[in-house]
Amino acid sequence: MDLPPDDADDLTWLLFRQDNVLxxxxxxxxxxxxxxxxxxxxxxxxxxxxxxxxxxxxxVTLGQRQWAAVLSAAARGQAYxxxxxxxxxxxxxxxxxxxxxVLLPGERRDRKAPPGVRVHRTRHLHADDLRTNGxxxxxxxxxxxxxxxxxxxxxxxxxxxxxxxFQQRLxxxxxxxxxxxxxxxxxxxPLILRTLADVGAGSHSLAELDLVRLCRQAGxxxxxxxxxxxxxxGTHRYLDLLFEEWGVHVEVDGAHHVDARQWWLDxxxxxxxxxxxxxxxxxPAFMIREQPDVVVAQIxxxxxxxxxxx
Numbered sequence: 001m002d003l004p005p006d007d008a009d010d011l012t013w014l015l016f017r018q019d020n021v022l023x024x025x026x027x028x029x030x031x032x033x034x035x036x037x038x039x040x041x042x043x044x045x046x047x048x049x050x051x052x053x054x055x056x057x058x059x060v061t062l063g064q065r066q067w068a069a070v071l072s073a074a075a076r077g078q079a080y081x082x083x084x085x086x087x088x089x090x091x092x093x094x095x096x097x098x099x100x101x102v103l104l105p106g107e108r109r110d111r112k113a114p115p116g117v118r119v120h121r122t123r124h125l126h127a128d129d130l131r132t133n134g135x136x137x138x139x140x141x142x143x144x145x146x147x148x149x150x151x152x153x154x155x156x157x158x159x160x161x162x163x164x165x166f167q168q169r170l171x172x173x174x175x176x177x178x179x180x181x182x183x184x185x186x187x188x189x190p191l192i193l194r195t196l197a198d199v200g201a202g203s204h205s206l207a208e209l210d211l212v213r214l215c216r217q218a219g220x221x222x223x224x225x226x227x228x229x230x231x232x233x234g235t236h237r238y239l240d241l242l243f244e245e246w247g248v249h250v251e252v253d254g255a256h257h258v259d260a261r262q263w264w265l266d267x268x269x270x271x272x273x274x275x276x277x278x279x280x281x282x283x284p285a286f287m288i289r290e291q292p293d294v295v296v297a298q299i300x301x302x303x304x305x306x307x308x309x310x
Contacts, residue, residue, distance in 0.1 A: 023051055023053070048068040054068075063135075066085065079102050084101060091170060100117045129182075143179050149191070163208075200274055215299065220296070243303060247306055250283065251283065
């Protein structure tokens with residue numbers, strides 16, 4: 001929507017702030033009941049849900065559906081876009097939810113939510129958890145990722161959400177840790193803490209997290225992650241996983257590694273490491289998931305060949 005002129009009326013500014021979505025109560029504060037009914041009857045406005053209107057004939061965008069979800073969920077109070085929905089609004093890619101997640105503070109009753117909206121309640125909502133100037137109001141990314149992990153259907157999905165959020169740098173370890181301090185009885189709290197430890201040590205993708213977990217389960221040394229390195233030509237690089245004491249380097253290849261330019265960059269890095277006597281193993285992400293025994297066996301062989309006594 002274009003920015004309204006400075007002399008626009010209050011209703012115009014309200015519709016601008018709320019993406020053309022408003023409650024019937026808000027509409028009546030600026031227009032007569034007859035004027036609102038006329039707009040609905042003539043199709044200039046639409047009813048999105050009980051008590052929630054769209055000040056246009058359509059179509060309805062995702063942002064407007066999110067506004068409708070927030071305005072519909074709270075009965076004369078405040079509700080917040082939350083979990084994966086809030087993370088998506090903050091820029092999270094790759095992980096999506098088919099539902100719109102809304103968080104209600106306290107014990108306040110809520111109206112029946114629109115189809116496709118999941119309403120969650122909490123007794124613990126700190127001011128630092130809220131982005132009240134958002135459009136629509138939402139929880140901050142750190143609180144959003146913690147809630148999304150708790151609401152995930154499985155532990156694997158929870159770990160995927162954590163990995164994607166950190167990989168895309170929407171949150172940092174310190175912010176999530178502060179949320180956890182305020183929620184000591186949180187569901188999946190140990191899983192989040194373990195992931196924070198791995199992320200803090202450098203793991204940025206789910207495949208890297210999986211590989212570190214495999215090493216621990218197999219009794220292998222724990223590798224350093226995202227190790228910075230400067231090649232002889234001055235190029236700055238990060239090594240995915242490095243068993244530094246034994247000179248064994250492991251790279252996890254995602255889908256982008258099949259690109260011809262990326263493939264050459266990978267080979268160039270591997271050649272530079274080989275010139276210094278580094279053993280390099282490469283695994284596609286799917287192999288870590290589908291053939292973990294093969295991955296572990298090859299890492300164990302490389303470590304033993306390099307002098308690891310395990």
